[in-house]
Structures are given as structure tokens and as C-alpha cells.
Amino acid sequence: MANEVILLDFWPSMFGMRTRIALREKGVEFEYREEDLRNKSPLLLQMNPIHKKIPVLIHNGKPVNESIIQVQYIDEVWSHKNPILPSDPYQRAQARFWADFIDKKLYDAQRKVWATKGGEQEAGKKDFIEILKTLESELGDKPYFGGDDFGYVDIALIGFYTWFPAYEKFANFSIESEVPKLIAWVKKCLQRESVAKSLPDPEKVTEFVSELRKKFVPE
Amino acid sequence: MAEKDQVKLLGIWASPFSRRVEMALKHKGIPYEYVEEILENKSPLLLALNPIHKKVPVLVHNGKTILESHVILEYIDETWPHNPILPQDPYERSKARFFAKLVDEQIMNVGFFSMAKADEKGREVLAEQARELIMYLEKELVGKDYFGGKTVGFLDFVAGSLIPFCLERGWEGIGLEVITEEKFPEFKKWVKNLEKVEIVKDCVPPREKHVEHMNYMAERVRSS
Numbered sequence: 001m002a003n004e005v006i007l008l009d010f011w012p013s014m015f016g017m018r019t020r021i022a023l024r025e026k027g028v029e030f031e032y033r034e035e036d037l038r039n040k041s042p043l044l045l046q047m048n049p050i051h052k053k054i055p056v057l058i059h060n061g062k063p064v065n066e067s068i069i070q071v072q073y074i075d076e077v078w079s080h081k082n083p084i085l086p087s088d089p090y091q092r093a094q095a096r097f098w099a100d101f102i103d104k105k106l107y108d109a110q111r112k113v114w115a116t117k118g119g120e121q122e123a124g125k126k127d128f129i130e131i132l133k134t135l136e137s138e139l140g141d142k143p144y145f146g147g148d149d150f151g152y153v154d155i156a157l158i159g160f161y162t163w164f165p166a167y168e169k170f171a172n173f174s175i176e177s178e179v180p181k182l183i184a185w186v187k188k189c190l191q192r193e194s195v196a197k198s199l200p201d202p203e204k205v206t207e208f209v210s211e212l213r214k215k216f217v218p219e
Numbered sequence: 220m221a222e223k224d225q226v227k228l229l230g231i232w233a234s235p236f237s238r239r240v241e242m243a244l245k246h247k248g249i250p251y252e253y254v255e256e257i258l259e260n261k262s263p264l265l266l267a268l269n270p271i272h273k274k275v276p277v278l279v280h281n282g283k284t285i286l287e288s289h290v291i292l293e294y295i296d297e298t299w300p301h302n303p304i305l306p307q308d309p310y311e312r313s314k315a316r317f318f319a320k321l322v323d324e325q326i327m328n329v330g331f332f333s334m335a336k337a338d339e340k341g342r343e344v345l346a347e348q349a350r351e352l353i354m355y356l357e358k359e360l361v362g363k364d365y366f367g368g369k370t371v372g373f374l375d376f377v378a379g380s381l382i383p384f385c386l387e388r389g390w391e392g393i394g395l396e397v398i399t400e401e402k403f404p405e406f407k408k409w410v411k412n413l414e415k416v417e418i419v420k421d422c423v424p425p426r427e428k429h430v431e432h433m434n435y436m437a438e439r440v441r442s443s
Contacts, residue, residue, distance in 0.1 A: 050321065050355060064313045066320060076309040089297040090283050096290040101271065134271070 005030035008044050008056040010037055012205050015067035016055040017159030017198050022071045024194035025155075026078035068099055071155055085152050095146060098138060099156040105131050106160060113167045114209050115216040125171045129178050136182040143188060154189055161186045162202045166209035226251040229265050229277040231258060233432045235380035236288040237276035238422045242376045243292050245418035247299045289319060292373055304373045315366070318356065319377040326352050330386045330397070335437035346390075346397045353382070353398060353406065360405035364412050371416055375409075383410045384423045389433035 005023065007030050009016035023030050035044055035054050047056045047063035057064040057073070064073045075084040085092050109131055112124020135157065139145055145153035164175050176183045189195050228244065228251050230237025244251050256265055256275050268277045268284045278285040278294070285294045296304040306312050330349045337345055356378060359366060366374035382398075390397050400407050413419050424432075 050352075059310075062310055064310070065317055069313050069316045069320070072316070073309050073313045076312065089294050090280075090285070092297065093285045093290050093294040096293065097286055100287055100290065 003028070004058075004060050006033060006058040007031070008033050008035050008041070008047070008054050008058070010035050010054045011200050012162070012208050013054060014159030014163065017162070018067040018155050019055045019057055019070045019074070020198035021155050021158070021194045022074040022084060024197055025082045025084060025150075026074055027081065028074070028078055068103060068156065071152065075152075083149075083151070084155065086146055086149075091146065095152040098135075098145060098153045102135070102153075102156050102160075106135075106157075110160065110163065110167060113171045114163070114213055117217050121171055125173060128167070129173075132175070132179045132182060136179045139181060139185055144185070150189065150192060154185075158186065158189045158195055159199065161189075162199050162205045163209065165202045166206040169206060170209070170213060224249070225279075225281050227254060227279040228252070229254045229256050229262075229268070229279075230275045231256050233385075233424050233429055233436075234275055235385040236274075238384070238424065239288055239376040239380035240276045240278060240291050240295070241422045242371075242380065242419055243295045243304055245421060246304065246371065246376075247295060247302050249295070249299060289316075289323075289377070292376065296373070304367075304376070306367070306372070314359075315372070315374045318359065318366070318374055321352065321355065322374075322378045322381050326386070327381065330382075331389060331437070332440060334389070334393075335440035342393065342395060346395055349397050350402065353403065356382075357403050357405050360409050363409075365409065371413070371419065375413065375419075379410075379413050379419060380422070383413070385429075385433070388424075388426065388429045389437065392430045392434045393437075 005028055007016070007019055007023070009020070009032060011034060020032070033041075033043075035041060037054070040052060043058075044054065044056060045052055047058055048054075048065050051065065053065075055067055055070065057070045059073075059077070064070050071084060085095055106128075109124055109128040112120060113128050116124060142148075144150050145157070167173075168175055190199070226244070226249055228237065228240055230241065230253060232255060241253070254262075254264070256262055261273060265275065265277060266273055268279065269286050272286065274286075276286075276288055276291060278291045280294075280298070285291050292304060306315055326349060329345050329352065334342055334345050356366075359374075363369075365371045366378065371379075387398065398406055414423075
């Protein structure tokens with residue numbers, strides 16, 4: 001039976017980027033469908049009725065929701081090449097822990113950086129930098145989070161990079177000066193075809209965030 | 220696996236997150252040393268092993284530390300593959316993980332954190348939101364004894380430890396009936412099935428003490 005893979009997504013979503021990268025790592029042919037989040041498609045609402053969010057991965061008609069769950073699913077179904085999670089259970093647990101850390105901490109912190117101002121933004125910026133420093137410390141001297149091979153945690157984190165110029169612009173700071181090793185890791189990831197093809201131009205993301213910020217921080 | 224596996228679990232008697240790990244360890248017949256932590260006075264060991272989150276559960280296996288209950292459950296399943304906890308099929312696994320997240324995030328937020336800060340009217344609204352979410356679990360149980368099918372598994376441990384054996388004790392403490400027999404017959408049947416499973420029964424906190432504890436936890440949320 002032919003594999004039919006559809007991805008319902010929204011181009012600046014750092015979560016959608018994860019799934020795009022995972023599919024490309026595995027060489028899976030997929031149909032990318034851009035969703036208008038102000039006018040969600042009937043298919044999106046049908047396939048993700050609980051959360052009504054992107055990304056939604058539809059494989060042979062069956063939905064898989066939540067980006068981090070999608071990445072694991074992709075790794076398990078297309079297990080023949082480019083493993084995303086390591087094979088050792090303890091290393092897998094480490095990878096899952098750090099992806100969970102990113103989901104629990106980084107998203108909320110980065111949101112404060114671009115969607116607020118004043119004291120709240122300053123506090124958010126401080127948290128955000130601290131979280132990035134924790135991640136940089138975890139990376140250490142390894143080429144990738146998992147070691148020699150690009151994998152799960154790299155995929156979980158890399159999409160946020162496209163939002164970095166937006167954070168820097170609105171909160172007035174330099175991420176590279178705070179976490180230079182992390183930026184070096186970013187550059188290495190960008191050399192990977194699956195990543196380069198899956199990430200939007202950060203300049204376009206900044207334009208998008210700029211418009212979005214107006215809703216939260218009326219000038 | 221080493222002939223002498225050393226497994227230690229740091230937990231709290233009232234924590235659904237450490238209770239579910241105990242269920243999994245017992246399900247696999249894995250002997251372990253249990254260390255009871257005190258919420259208001261966390262041990263130096265806990266703080267050293269989990270400096271980022273400072274929470275239970277913490278599993279230590281032959282000197283290696285594993286954190287976060289979902290991560291621990293998957294680690295246990297992969298390290299001791301007999302009596303599997305997660306489904307074998309990738310799609311079913313993705314559903315189990317999805318619903319586990321729903322339980323621990325949305326249902327937990329609505330059913331505990333928001334509920335603790337709400338007034339009586341607010342609680343009724345939140346109860347209705349909780350019902351809407353739990354209805355998705357209700358539908359998953361149709362035609363099954365457990366979420367895992369014929370035997371207990373990952374989602375049974377996650378949802379069981381959190382909903383009937385934790386959140387419901389909190390709701391009881393504030394006189395709120397969220398899950399009714401009339402609207403949730405499958406759920407009620409599932410809880411009865413769970414209560415007959417020895418390894419689950421052994422990991423349920425004592426009811427009266429737990430109801431009191433949940434009131435205390437809600438008070439902590441209000442004063443934070």
C-alpha cells in the first residue's frame with residue numbers, strides 16, 4: 001500500500017518545523033498543506049478535534065498530533081534510516097528529558113520575550129537566557145545534543161532559532177553573545193539538508209512576529 | 220541486564236507521578252528501594268539528582284538517573300521488555316502518548332490548578348471543561364477492559380494515578396461530582412477494573428488521608 005503522508009502546518013511554527021525535519025531525515029514523501037489559523041480547514045478540525053492545532057500529521061488517513069509525538073512516530077515507522085532517537089534506553093531517556101524540558105520551559109519564556117514589554121518582558125528575557133544557557137551547558141563540547149549524530153533534541157530545539165532575530169529585536173539583546181556555543185551548534189544544524197529545507201527565513205519570521213506583537217503590545 | 224539490578228525510586232505517597240512509576244515497576248516485577256520524600260523538605264539527594272525541576276519521581280537504575288514520569292515509564296518498558304506497558308503498534312503508541320499528555324496537562328490544569336483558584340461558580344465551569352476532556356477518554360475505553368486492552372498499560376497507569384486516585388479525591392474534598400455514572404459508564408467500569416488489579420491497588424494512596432492532602436495542596440496553590 002502506498003504511504004500517503006499529509007502535514008497540516010503553519011510556516012513560522014517551530015513545532016511544525018520539527019515534523020518537517022523528521023520526515024525529511026527519513027526521506028519520506030509528504031504533502032505540505034499550509035493552514036490559515038484564523039480560518040482552520042475542516043480537515044484540521046476533524047483530525048485534531050481536541051486541540052485544533054498544527055502540526056497535524058496524517059498517515060494513510062490516521063492523525064498523529066503533537067510535534068514531539070509525531071517525531072517519535074516517524075522514527076518508529078520509518079526505522080530503516082537516520083535514527084532520530086538513540087538505541088540505548090538510558091540515552092533515549094536523556095533525549096526525552098531534554099525535549100520535555102524545551103517544551104515545558106522554552107516556549108513560555110520565549111513568548112514573554114516577544115509578546116510583552118516592560119518588567120514582564122525583562123523577566124521573560126532573563127528566564128529565556130537562563131534556559132538557553134542550561135541547554136548550552138547540556139550540549140557541552142558535543143557536536144549535537146545526542147553526541148556525534150544529529151537527533152531528537154536537535155530537532156526539538158532548532159526551529160526556535162528562526163525566531164531568534166525577532167526576540168533580539170523586541171527585547172534588545174544579542175543571543176550569540178549570551179550563548180555562543182549554541183549558535184555554533186545552530187550553524188552546524190543548518191548545514192543539514194533536512195533542516196535547511198524545513199526552516200523559513202528568519203527575516204520573514206521577524207516580519208510575522210512584528211505584526212503579531214502589535215496585537216499583544218499596542219504601540 | 221545485570222544480575223543484580225539496583226533500582227531506587229524517590230517518591231511522595233500522595234504524588235500520582237511517583238505512584239504510576241511504582242505501578243509500572245510492580246507490573247514488571249522489578250524489586251526496588253523506595254525513598255519517601257517530603258514535599259516541604261526535599262532531601263539533599265533529590266535536589267542533587269533533579270536540580271532542574273527538584274521534583275519526584277526520580278528513578279536511579281544502577282547509578283543512572285532518570286527523571287519525569289513519562290520518560291521513566293518508557294525507560295522501564297525499554298529496559299525490561301517483558302509485560303510490555305506501551306502498545307507495540309506505532310500508531311497506538313502515539314495515541315497512548317497523546318492521551319497521557321492530555322491527562323497530565325489539560326485535565327490536570329483544569330481539574331486541579333485552575334479549580335484551586337476558582338470560586339464556586341468558576342468550579343462548575345471548570346468541572347464542565349474537565350468533563351469535555353474526560354469524554355475523550357470515555358470514548359477510548361469503549362470495548363476495552365483497560366486503555367491497554369485486555370491488560371493494564373501506560374495510559375492506565377498515567378490516567379489511573381491522576382484521575383480516579385488523585386483528582387477525584389480533590390473534588391470529593393470540595394463536594395464536587397465531576398464524573399457521573401450516567402455520563403461516564405465506561406470510565407466508571409474502567410475504575411472498577413483497575414481496583415481489582417493487585418499492582419494498581421497496592422499503589423493507590425489511602426483515601427481519607429489523600430482527600431485531606433488534596434485540600435492542603437489546593438491551599439498551597441491559592442497562597443502561591
